[in-house]
Amino acid sequence: MAETETVVDPQPSKEEEEAANGNEEHMPDVQKPSDDSDSDSDSDDETQEKAQTEALELELYNNPSNYDSHVQYIKLLRKQGDIDKLRQAREAMSALFPLSPEMWREWAKDETTMCSGEDAFLEVEKLFEQGLSDYLSVALWCDYLNFVQEYDxxxxxxxxxxxxKARNLFERAITAAGLHVAEGCSIWELYREFEQAIVLTIEETDSEAREKQIQRIRNLFHRQLSVPLVDMTSTLLTYKTWEADQGVTVDVNSSKCDGLPSHFVSAYQRALGMLNARADFEEKISKKDVDDSEKLKEFMTYLKFEQSSGDPARVNILYERAITEFPISSDLWLDYTRYLDKTFKTSKIVRDVYNRATRNCPWVGDLWVCYLLCLERCHASEEELSSVFEKSLQCTFSSFDEYLNVFLTRVDELRRRISASTQVEDGINYAVIRDIFQRASDYLSPHLKNTDSFLRMHSYWAHLESKLGKDMIATRGVWESLLKISGSMLEAWQGYIAMEIEMGHINEARSLYKRCYSKRFTGTGSEEICHSWVRFEREYGSLEDFDLAVQKVTPRLQELHLFKLQQENQTVGAPTDERENLVRKNLREKRKPVSSSMDEQSPAKRRKDLDQKNNKAYGNDKGHGRHLAEANEVAQVHDSKADSASTKETKNHSPRKPVIYSDQCTAFISNLSLQATDKDLRSFFNDVGGVGAIRILTDKDKRPRGLAYVDFSDDAHLAAAVEKNRQSLLGKRLSIARSDPQRGRGKKTAGRSSKFDRGEMNSEVSVESSKGRRGPQPQSAGQGHGDDVQLIGKNTFAMPRNVRALGFPSRDKPQSGEAKELGDENPKSNDEFRKMFLKG
Known part of the structure; x- marks a missing residue:
């Protein structure tokens, strides 16, 4: 193997293609002058590539699970031709991730260019085998088959x-990809070409061997044409031509099956019909400009069709095609593995698929659970089971319940193996189960405490300590550790007590009741545990035990009942001060708006308010008081009639009294998720306990505003709830503070009414003036009779105190004529108003 040879696989330029095709004579024989700028540019490119390489190496060192960085690093090294680093980078990535078929083809091609000697051939062959185990790829199979024929x-x-050897490899390829409707014919053609090449090596005199080989080729044609593949008609014409070369009389130009064996014709027609039935599905999944979600949907539809046909081999091939297209679709992997579990169960193919599934989607806990169950069905060794279990715990799942499920699945497998075995095998004993439980408790307790799943795990653990471990001290230790973590959870105490009763340990159960009857549990848990103790002593205890239990729980129940009544009075009782209610309503963001309009008051109520305001305005003047009393007697006649009419009217339409919240022991919550519900908040404060009413604020369209009030039973629970400030619920950090209705209610400004303190209008005066009433108008506090300012209308509170509103008369000047009757004078024009100010 040449050490200095580099790997080069760029796309050839147009000139290079022409040179490769023998077109060098068309190229101009001119030597291009060297340019210093070209060398500088090359130097800059090398510097940039080196910097990129170093940056990627650092990134992969800090974060080896970055898939994209691996891909970019390999591309860059391949471009630079650094063989040693490239090989190391590929091996590192393949150890963590499955590589795509294209990456495997590039790797095998690069290694093939340096293939020299038997050892190099075996290494490349091993690469092909690794690549074919990741994904289904017809192109990679073809490369492998060609490589073996050329280099073996x-x-x-x-x-x-x-x-x-070659035939065994071809048969493997046919089994793996020969049913691929769109691309499977490529493998069949290579297989036929190989067999036809063998014919040429047989001597003419060996007619028997020659005839046997011809029949082998004929069988290959028949096998291929009995499978629905694309271009079946073209393959049929090729087959007829080949038969004609063997001396068979057939029409090589016709696509009909005249002159061919009947069994072959029926198989071909059936395959052609299957191809036509799948043509539409194949067209939809082969489109290039389709969204991935839509394409995956088409694959699932195609899969349902294949499953209905009842051919597992075809279903398996289609699943493999879909996985190659969507390797990180967890739903697709789950669907695939479920089908295999139902169809093949203990076959080796199921184990291989689960191994690939967990490599492609390691974040899915259900895949790891099913993988462990599959290994158990296949009677895998303890070493393999332990290895897969440890790998699963290194992954990042979306919820802690998934980790718990993996832990319990491993425990289940060990329990079944120990229970079914008469002797300890592979070094398995109960200590392994205890270790797994302890690891699960240590890891999950900060996240799952006070949850039912955590309770069930400890209950299961204690049960196994008793039944398999035969250790009662360890059994109680499990429950005690749970109480240390989740002691405020009623179900934990109940489970512990139930176990002691079931095992006949009455005194131990009684001591547990004595420990927990005075504890504070959520909801009615405290009352429930007290009643449970009394029932326990009635069923199992002596009279002295029963009397002691009643003596203990009676004051506790009375205390709980009194506390409950106090809470009900605080939350239901309404304050009698109406102004206090209005201030609290505004401070508490108008949770229950109460109308203050005089239109909604009864006549008697309006008369009473009017008397109070008049008495306040005129002081202790007895004359005025006498005249007002006489006027009120007249008004009573009118109001009594109105009252009787309004009483009849409101019998069926009486307004609902607003609910007043005291907020004596309440938490105010902001930055609440708009999707949060009462149940979510109650679950959030479950570990705190004492949760009462929950009120999520909404706008007038009943849409959540991200604010809420949560009532607690006492200050201790409220303080514990406030300590959870800045913790997350549904992805948002909550802001939790104690609700203080008195906050912001400063001292009233002297000489100004409370309504003006709150920015409210004098709606009573405006309502009466709109009805045309002429009675004495109430004056605001601190305003004398001689003031020109008349606070009538909607916006007069903001006017200067020495300017009266346009169009309203002065009470110092007498009115005459029509203006006096109307209680008004003609409004001034803009010019008159301007002159008035200029004179001033």
Whole structure:
């Protein structure tokens, strides 16, 4: 092998193609002058390529699992012709990833150019075998077959051993890709050409051997034409021509089967019908300008069709074609492996496919689980099972439940093997199971604590410690370790107690009840454990034990009941101060808006408010008070009629009282995912406990605003909830703080009403003026009778205090005529208004 020879595989230029075709005489015989700029350009390119190579080497050193960097690095080394580095880069990548058929063909081609000697031939042959194990590729099979015929001496010389080797290889290729509808005919043609070449090596005098070889070729034609492949008509004409050369009378120009054996004709017609039935599917999956998702969908439709035909070999070939097109489609791999499990079960082909599936999609936990089960069905060795299990734990799954599933699958396999075996085989004992459980607990406890899946794992672990390990101390140790991690989970205590009762350990179960009856559990868990203890003593304990349990749980239940009533009063009780409610409503982002319009008040309510405002405006003037009392008596007659009418009207349409939230022990949550639900929040605070009502804020169109309030049973639970601030829920970091309704309610500004503090309008006055009422208008606090400012309308609060709104009269000047009756004067024009300001 020449060490200095470089690998060059660029696309030839047009001039190079002409030179290769013998067209050198058409090229001008002129020597191009050398140019310093060309050499400088070449130097710059080399410097740039070297920098790129070093950058890729550093990237692969830091991140060897970067697939794209491997591909770019190999392309760059191949362009530079660095054989040693190129070979090392390819080997490193193939150890981590399956290579595409194109990369395998390039690698084999590069190594073939340096092939010299038997050792080199074996290395290239090994490369072809590796490449064919990754993906189905007819082109790679053809390269392999041509390579063997050219470089294997025994095959080239048509020795008995060489012919046998070549035929075995051709039969493997036919089995692997001979049913490929679009490309399989290439392998059949190579096979026929090889057999026809053997005829030339047989002596004319050996008629028996010659006739036997001719019959072998005829059988190959018959086999090929009984398979639905493209260009079947062309293959038929080739076959008829060959038969004519052998002395058979056939019409070589006709596509009909006249003069051919009847069994061959029926097989050919059946294959032609199968090809026609698949022509539409083949056309759809062979389109180049189709989106990948659409193309994959067409493959799945084609697969359903093939599965309905009931030929597993054809289904298998089509799955391989789809995998080659979409090597990292996890759904496709899962569908493929499920089909193989159902069809072949323990065949070696199933194990090989699972191995390839986990190499292409290592992030799918279900594939690893099914792989372990497949190995168990095939009675794989403990070494292979352990190796696959350890590889799976090095992968990155999308959820921790997938890791748990892999751990438990390995435990299941070991349990079945130990239970079924009468003697310890391959060094397997229960200590291996205990080690796997411990690794699972250490790795998953930070992520799955207080979950049902974590509880089930420890329950399973404790069961095996008791049944297989025969160690009660270790069994209790499993439960104690779970309580240390998830002690606030009621189900953990219940499972521990149930195990002790099942095994007849009554005193141990009683001691567990004594440890946990006073603990605080979520929901009604605290009450439930108390009642459970009493039931336990009723069924298993003595009278003294029963009395002790009742004595212990009674004050605890009373305490829980009282606490529950306090929480209900805090959340349901409504404050009596209406102004307090309005302020809280605004501070709490108007969760339950309450209308303050006088139109929604009853006449009696409006009269009462009016009396209070008039008394405040006129002070303790008894005369005014007497006149107002007389006016109110008259108004009562009118209001009583209105009240009776409104009572009838509102019997069927009484407004629903707004729910008032006190927020005494509430967490305010912001930056909440818009997809989050009450269930998500409750699950998020499950480890904290004490969760009460949950209120997710929405806008007027009922769309989530990313805000929520969560009530807790007491301050301890609330403090624990606030500690979860900045933790993620549904991909968003939550902002959690204690809700404080009093925040932002500063002191009222002197001389200004609370409504103006909140930026609200004097809607009562505007409503009455819109109805044309002339009664005495209420004045705002701190405003005397002589002020010219009249706060009437929507925007008058922002006007200067020495300017009254246009079009409204002054109460200091008497009104006359029509203006007096209307309670208004003619509005000033723009010019009059301008002159008024100029005079001022």
């Amino acid at each position: 001496t025994s095959v080239r010389e048509c020795s008995t051993i060489g012919i046998s």
